Amino acid sequence: KAGVTQTPRYLIKTRGQQVxxxxxxxxGHRSVSWYQQTPGQGLQFLFEYFSxxxxxxxxxxxxxxxxxxxNSRSEMNVSTLELGDSALYLCASSFNRLAGVEQFFGPGTRxxxx
Amino acid sequence: QKEVEQDPGPLSVPEGAxxxxxxxxxxxxxxxxxxxxxxxxxxxxxLMYTYSSGNKEDGRFTAQVDKSSKYISLFIRDSQPSDSATxxxxxxxKGVTGFQKLVFGTGxxxxxxx
Numbered sequence: 001k002a003g004v005t006q007t008p009r010y011l012i013k014t015r016g017q018q019v020x021x022x023x024x025x026x027x028g029h030r031s032v033s034w035y036q037q038t039p040g041q042g043l044q045f046l047f048e049y050f051s052x053x054x055x056x057x058x059x060x061x062x063x064x065x066x067x068x069x070x071n072s073r074s075e076m077n078v079s080t081l082e083l084g085d086s087a088l089y090l091c092a093s094s095f096n097r098l099a100g101v102e103q104f105f106g107p108g109t110r111x112x113x114x
Numbered sequence: 115q116k117e118v119e120q121d122p123g124p125l126s127v128p129e130g131a132x133x134x135x136x137x138x139x140x141x142x143x144x145x146x147x148x149x150x151x152x153x154x155x156x157x158x159x160x161l162m163y164t165y166s167s168g169n170k171e172d173g174r175f176t177a178q179v180d181k182s183s184k185y186i187s188l189f190i191r192d193s194q195p196s197d198s199a200t201x202x203x204x205x206x207x208k209g210v211t212g213f214q215k216l217v218f219g220t221g222x223x224x225x226x227x228x
Contacts, residue, residue, distance in 0.1 A: 004157075031213065042120075042220035043158070043202065048213050056213050090157055097213045101146045101206065105157035 002027065004093050004106035012112045018079040021109045025072050025093030032074040033103060034066060037088040046089075049074050050097060078111075086113045117141050120203055120219025129228050133190040137203035137219045140184065144217070145208035147179045149188045152200045152221065161188070161201075165208075193226045200224070 005024045013019050025032050033056075034046040045058040049068035066076040072093075078085055088110050092103040120137045127133055135149075146165055150158035164170045167181045176189040186205075190197055200221040206214040 033213075033215065035216075035218075040220075043204075043216070043218040045215045045217075048215065050213070056215060058215070092216075101148055101160070101163045103216060105150075105159070107155075107157045110155075 004091055004104055006089075006091050006106040006109050008109060009107065010110050010112075012114065013081050014114050015081055015083060017081050018077065019081060019111060021076045021078075021089055021091075021111075023074045023076070023091030023093075023106060025074070025091075026095075026104055029093035029095050029104075030072050031094045031097045032068060032072060033092045033094070034074070034076050035090045035092065036060070037090055037108070038086075043090065046076070048097075081113045083113050086111060115140065117217050118203060118205060118219040121222055122220055124223040124225055126225045126227065127193055129193060129195060129226055131193050131226070133188075133193050133197070133224060133226075135188040135190075135201050135203075135222050135224070137186050138184055139186070139205055139217075141205070141217070142181075142184070143207045144205040146206045146214075147177070147186045148204040148206075148216070149175075149177055150202040150204060150218075152202060154199075158202055158204075190224075193224075195226050195228050198224055198226050 031050045033048040048056040068074045088108040094103045148163040149161045152158045178187045202221040203219040204216045
């Protein structure tokens with residue numbers, strides 16, 4: 001079974017621009033969650049999508065948004081990029097939403113904001 | 115204060131040494147305790163997890179959870195250079211309903227020298 005895939009793997013943007021990241025979950029997984037990883041803060045939960053609806057949200061500003069399509073693929077958007085948004089953005093998919101242990105991570109998209 | 119605290123390291127050991135990695139936490143609602151390994155430029159990979167208290171062994175790896183002290187450990191026996199990576203502890207609750215997000219430590223960088 002193919003794992004979680006994320007595209008693109010690397011992105012370079014400038015301040016003020018916006019960016020869209022994509023995540024394809026493991027086949028059959030309907031829950032997709034997004035995490036931001038930075039050296040100082042580690043991995044922090046952004047939001048979770050299930051059945052095309054955002055179900056849970058972490059403590060991030062409204063510039064961070066996402067959506068999920070009927071095939072469970074998800075996109076994450078960051079508008080008005082700031083230098084501090086430079087991070088590795090990880091997507092995780094799961095079949096059983098009730099067990100955090102069953103989240104499987106993709107390789108991430110490394111975003112650099114100049 | 116963060117919910118999960120983890121020493122960032124780096125931790126340098128010679129090949130064959132026993133490695134001890136630790137995390138402390140403050141949220142008594144956590145029920146699942148996980149250890150992830152993350153190689154450079156990759157997403158986190160689940161190594162092993164423990165539900166509630168106790169020990170779990172898998173090959174060279176042993177995970178321990180002490181809920182009374184809110185302290186978890188990962189031991190690596192006969193460490194190998196291929197074990198060089200960042201080790202992340204993560205925790206979640208056990209949901210009856212609703213998504214259980216993962217709460218991560220910041221990770222400990224381990225370097226095993228030949």
